[in-house]
Amino acid sequence: MQFLLANPAWLWLLALGTVPLLVHLFARSNPPRFAFSSTAFLQKIMKKTARLRKPQDWLLLLLRTLAVLALLFVFLQPLLTGANSAVTGKKTTIFLVDRSASMAAKDGAESRFAEACAKAGELLAAGSADAANVVWIDAEPDALFPQPGPNLDYLREALKRTGVRMESGAISGALQLAISQLEQVQGERRLVILSDFQAAAWRDTPLNLPTGIAVEKVRIGATDLSNVAVHELFATPSEPVVGQDTLMVCRLRNYSGTPRRTTLYLESDGGRRSRDVEMPAWGEAELNFSTRFSHAGQVAFSASIAEDAFPGDDRRYGLVRARETLKLVSVAPPEDSLHAQGTQVLRHLADSLKWLECLDLPPSELPAPGAADFLFLHSWDGTQINDLQALSRTGTTLIVQPAVGCSLQACQQLMGLEVGEDAGTIPVDTKSGRGSEDSPTTPAGWQAGIAAAAGEDAPVFALFKSGEFGNPSAGIFLQRSRLPREWPEEVQRLIDYQDGVPGMLSIREKNQGGSIILWNLPVAERLSSWSAQTPFLPFFAELLLHHRAVTREESTEVLPGNTLSWIPGEEISPESVILVDGTGQPQQTNILMTPHGVRIDSDEPASTGLYQWKIGDGVAFQQLANFPATESDLRLMDPLNIQGGEVVDARALLRRAELGEGIPLWPWFIAAAFLFLLAESLVSLWKPRTTTTTTPLR
Amino acid sequence: MPEIKYKFIRPEDIRRLSRYEFGVKALVEGYLSGRHRSRERGASIEFKEFRQYAPGDDLALVDWRVFARTDRHYLKTFEQETNMECHLFVDCSASMGFQEEGPINKLEYASFFAACLAWLVTSKNDRVSLQLFDDKIRQFFEPGSTRRHLHQILTALEQQKAGNPTSLAEALKRAHPLIKRKGTLVVLSDFFDEPEAIFKALNPYLHRGFRVHLLHILDPSELSFPERGLSRFVDMETNHRLVVHTQTIREAWQQEMRRHTQTLRRLAAGRQVDYALTTTTESWFKLFDRFA
The missing domain is CATH 2.60.40.10 (Immunoglobulins)
Incomplete structure (x- = not known):
């Protein structure tokens, strides 16, 4: 704290503080003369009382001097100011106000956010800064001013108007924004963080600030709320x-x-x-x-x-x-391939399933990303791995049947597995299909069943658990790739041949895209009797339904605080599209041209709720924004545990702000002057106790 | 002798003094026959006692009738009646010139009283002496009872002006050899001196059998010490200066004066000395009651 004078020009008045001393000295030096009979008694009395009288005189002189000085200080308008008030240059304060969803919690009648805004407003009103700004901690941190400005009234009004947002707070982004603004100004720089310091949000957020920026943390909210x-x-x-x-x-x-x-x-x-x-x-x-x-x-x-x-x-x-149907794209094998019949099998299968639409593509041609739910490669030669992986990432489930000459490395690479040593192409085993001499009616081939590792409890085999539908891979297989029997754990074995050679392997794309199924069970009638078996159809249907991509690239959910956007397609006029929120209120939108076509964005960030993109009265597309789950845990943390900065009570901060402005001390000096004068009166009236008797003189 | 007007004795004072007596009950030691009883046996008509004869006694005093009855020699003694001497000591130091509340200053008050007492003593054919002193004896008038002597005394009193420091003890010490006969010693002073020193100087007189009257004369303001604020007090005797705020020491002054007079009173009572305190606003005639 510092003691400043608002009227330093009148400092010379303090010289009048010597008046009591001068009066004391000169008034005593020239008092009226009085001829007295004998001063011997006076001398004797003075000698006796000097021991008490002198300290009393000096005390009186001191009190009178102090009273005069106190009165003189009133004219100088003294101020008590904060410790840093003497720092030259303007004072810049940025209030980092948390308006994430957790700030909507109410400790009492008003929400934490309202309390934070009120406190920030009070601090602004206290005038502790020459320039200030407010940076919001929300999903998309922004500031009220592009840089700290002197219009504090506007900030106060904005704090009154603004409401909490059901968003999670991007604390680091908000800090960066505040720091970048503070770094552009000179003088005293201060960052005041007003937040509930929700543990889930602040736990791992250190305040690494450059030197020269004072950070004060003001905790809003007292207790953890259930x-x-x-x-x-x-x-x-x-x-x-x-x-x-x-x-x-x-x-x-x-x-x-x-x-x-x-x-x-x-x-x-x-x-x-x-x-x-x-x-x-x-x-x-x-x-x-x-x-x-x-x-x-x-x-x-x-x-x-x-x-x-x-x-x-x-x-x-x-x-x-x-969806009405799922789309299965079947990439035909070369015409001379034994698997050529497989495309017909799939077409027949799609005809049997109303929800499945099958589309054939010529060899080596791939569908556009997102155009197919399933892609069946009847005879994959190990090429186009990157394109296939891209399709998988966009939500297309790949069913890949290695062709003769396909390498194991290609399969491993496609499935995202660790690629082993170059073992060359995968050997292909073939059987004639005719029965042996001992049992000519029994066709010679391989049989397959549910892999022991998968078990009948696997969802895809749930239908077959009762045994009503028999073996899902019933039939004789005359050709197979001799895949290695051992596969990494992340690869799910669905069907194995009886000798342990994998018949069908599955692996889920790591980013929740489509699955990749390594298919080693030929479906062409020339190579197996499987497609003619009764369980083939239900198994294939179950396989498709259980290996769909979990999510599609086109997301209908946006995070609160982000803008809603929709690409309506070329056939829709963007001007005819309106966006309404859950209450039916239309929202402002912006039409943007992008490489993918016209995109319509909402003007305001989304709050929680359901939004509809409408063309006329019809709903063309819906999007939603849900409450960020991380904001539900209302447990708070002690700001002391957040590295960096100083924890300050809001009242103390306000006090500091007032100190920055300066507390006028003149009423205190007037009171002090009266007290000194009162004490002077008491001291002058005080007399030492004497033990003399009251005997009359005569 | 033409009628002379004296300052310190007025006709109304003389008329008033005619009602007073001086020392009628006192035993005196005079050398002239007079109206006062004496410790000495003499030829008066007042029988005193019978005393056994001792060698050297005057045979004329032997009572032969007693000898006839008892066959022993007894002397018949009579009291001697003689005149009395009154010794006036008037303090003329500068402090006696102080006057604030009283109509006259202390020296004038003392002079009035001394003049009246001298007139009263001489009017009864007793002898009166006067010593005017400050720190030394200014003037000494040997005992006398004539009108001329009285005139000299009254004139001397009128001519005195207060001045110089005071030293009553020194004055008493120096006056002791000058006083041949014992009598009544009347000291008129403000007694701004150490009481022990005063009584030490009085001891020789008391041993000789003097009757001592100490008349303490003060201006009323010297007792009350009235409020006059911060003042520079200038000692009238020593010219010593002292700046004092009367408010701060008024009570202490009164206490000190009370202590001083009590000391004088106590020491006087211990030596059978008469002590009286009076102020210049009071009538000096009431003091004559003490000399009856």
């Missing part, structure tokens, strides 16, 4: 076929130390179902609702619970796209 959240909601499969059993999975999480009981409501396709659920302390509960979709298209559904103290995460939305 909360129950709809943590997750999804449908499996995410894109079911019409009529397919679809499971809507809802996960609830209890963020409190006591068991909680609540009711979950699921709204889907115009219906509403509810179920009570109990959750242990800090536990989770999962509820599954089964349904089927009767028509193709996007279907929205939502799960909600009774509103609690933190209502932001009490509802969650989901979108499922029911």
